[in-house]
Amino acid sequence: MTAAVEFIGVSRHFGPASAPVKAVDGVDLTIAEGSFFAMLGPSGSGKTTCLRLISGFEKPTGGAIRIFGQDVSNVPPNRRNVNTVFQDYALFPHMNVRDNVAYGLMVKGVDRRTREARAEDMLALVKLDGYGDRKPAQLSGGQRQRVALARALVNEPKVLLLDEPLGALDLKLREAMQDELKALQMRLGITFVFVTHDQSEALSMADSLAVFNEGRIAQIGTPAQVYAQPRTRFVADFVGSSNVLSPDVTRAFGGPSKWSSLRPETLRLVPADGLALAGTVTTIRYLGANSRVSVNLLGTEVAALLPAGQTAPEPGATVGLSFDPTALHVMDEA
């Protein structure tokens, strides 16, 4: 399998060389062709800059970027066969939907009949047939996003970049679009790279993902790997809000003297009958399908998920914690 996008020691620093702001700092990354790749991280972690480095709106201050094996250091955005679905969609307000979608073909010199027919096909693909004559201002947020998608896909890009594509949509629409995007990607076979700060979105849609923190990649892998075996405290906490246990607490849980991660859903509440692992319930957060119970144990807050239907203990009660020892994931960080 070829690499669609490769980052080789890529950095993007802003500001003076003496005190640079390192938006992206020495990133190595390979995105396989045909994959649905997520860049996950909090805001300011460098994920959007990485996306803009691929599209060409940012230039690396160090390292090299290859798209399908070709170095793109000297290739401006308009010559990269890569298209972007922008966060705010960036539809052309003065053009109707059809002209928006046909724009990429127009600037490449495709004749009007052909490009309009192709635009209509694309609108059908994103379920917007019949909307060609409307102006972007007359569309809803979800519809605008589909137009942005069609406008990018009509160019048959080698890589489609999506910058927080679902951020502006409400919850229900977002879930529907997640399924649609996934289906579309499988059908077209185009490499999708999308940026998000929403870990559940990244886990559910991507077939591999990179977790960004402070301009660097903290971990790269499949969603299952990243979720079950976080490499760092940051990843454990950011992806799935795991219990991050200090070396001391890890030892109390029966592990080595290292940092570890213990997923809340692997912890069970049991009566506190003289067990070593017992603590005081501090807060209970009702989440619908389950409740998140925080227990103060050895001075550390440890969260456990209590399935709905089970009676929750009162805050202040003493409870014991039991867990499957294999669930305790010990990290490399000392």
Added chain:
Amino acid sequence: MTSAPAILPERGIADRLTAIFWRHPRLLLFVLLTPPLLWLGVVYLGSLLALLLQSFYSIDDFSGVVKEEFTLKTYAELFRAQNLDIILRTLLMSAAVTIGCAIIAFPIAYFAARFARGRWKAVFYLGVMLPLWSSYLVKVYAWKLILAKEGIITWAAEGVGLSMILNAILAIPGIGGNSLSTSPMGTFIVFVYVWLPYMILPMQASLERVPNSMLEASADLGASKAQTFRTVILPLAMPGMIAGSIFTFSLTMGDYIIPQIVGTSARFIGLAVYQLQGTAGNIPLAAAFAVVPIIIMLIYLTIAKRKGAFDAL
């Protein structure tokens, strides 16, 4: 469908230039900025420097020829009694016009900002904008017609039997005169009229930023209308008023058309500059006179900036 190349070929000169601008974004900035900066730098800044330079030259008293040697003699001339008179008179007029504009502008700005809605908002906006932009000279001319001895004001005063009052005003020494169109009073009225929109717009802008909730809060706390006005609305309108005053003050100070057409023959800075460079041919003294408003405005702007007036611009 993924058979297309990842990198599209370069098509022609346009693509090549695009790539150059992309690789060197400063180059594009340079290309964009060079023509306008050359123009403003050479034509405008160059001229301002020339003005400064001229003001340090002097004129030969006998031959009337400009001596191109550095001297402070010309600036010293500004301190002669008659010239100080001109500067003082101009400052007084500018201050009076500014206050007059502020008083008339306030109700208009306040109404437009707080009560005008929909159609009326547009009416007020256009109603202020059109006089702002429409011909300056035509506006001045209109007042020449109005203030003339045989004009509409005299006629109206006679019609309603107020000639006495008009004559009484004209009899006041210092501001009165033969008729309104030949009195300092007339000059003042025309100045106020012509620069009024410059006061209304920034004032309205700063009043529009006063949230209704703040006025309601003041009322809730038991303030009377007068108290609310004095303690809440007026201070909040202040930045706009100062911003507007920059215009009214500066424009009055530099004007030389209005005192020429409506008023006595008493000179103002603008008129002095105009006459000195023209009929008198004393360009150095004209230049030195022109530097005076620049210095006054610099002082004025420094004070205004401290009061936060620029946020309302």
Added chain:
Amino acid sequence: MHSDRASLGLKIAAVGGLLFLHLPILLIFLYAFTTEDKSYQFPPPGLTTQWFGVAWNREDIWPPLYLSLSVATIATFIAMILGTLVSAAMARTSFFGREQISLLIILPIALPGVITGMSLRSAFSIMDIPFSTWTIILGHATFCIVIVYNNAVARFRRLSGGILEASADLGANSFQTFRYVLLPNLGTALLAGGMLAFALSFDEVIVTTFTAGQQSTLPIWMLQELVRPRQRPVTNVVAIVVFTATFIPILIAYYLTRSGSETAGAGK
């Protein structure tokens, strides 16, 4: 709020203020029809339309009108190019000296006209440049740049920056982006700026008197008539022409930009 309605006194003061701004102009029109041409007698002793014919046949009006039109046209053209360039540079990027440049653009209109005029006059005198149509244009274009700039930069700010990137992303080169995306979105703002610049230039008298030498633009012709009146109603006819030539572009500029947040002319 104890009253959501304006008090009667405020209403009277506000509407009265607006009328104060507008009524005087009407007199210009009235006096163009008066039969009295030696004084500004009110009410006019009689009404006639003869002055329009007289004005039409006055040889001394046509050259200034022609000069004013050509100066305003050329100055507007130059200002539109320079103003657009500088607004494009200033709209998005931040660079060293940006503040200074914005001050430099605004200065010609922030300082009283007499200073701009006297400065140009000093420069022409030092460099021995003879007065000509071009010396007038030089001054006009300088203070018109800021008008175009204000309009264009406001629109640039409102434009979503994303659409220029989107255009490049979709394969357009810089020139295509300019033609298909930037120009259509900037067009009305530029046109409005041009209209206002034209109005400003056509009407300008303060700077012009310092840069015109022996030539007369229409406002200078008017000024001479004001100082030494001959046939007064003819001056009114010319005033109507000047008023119309500024009023119409202003209205057009207003309608071009009224839908946006940056309605033209809010700052002169």
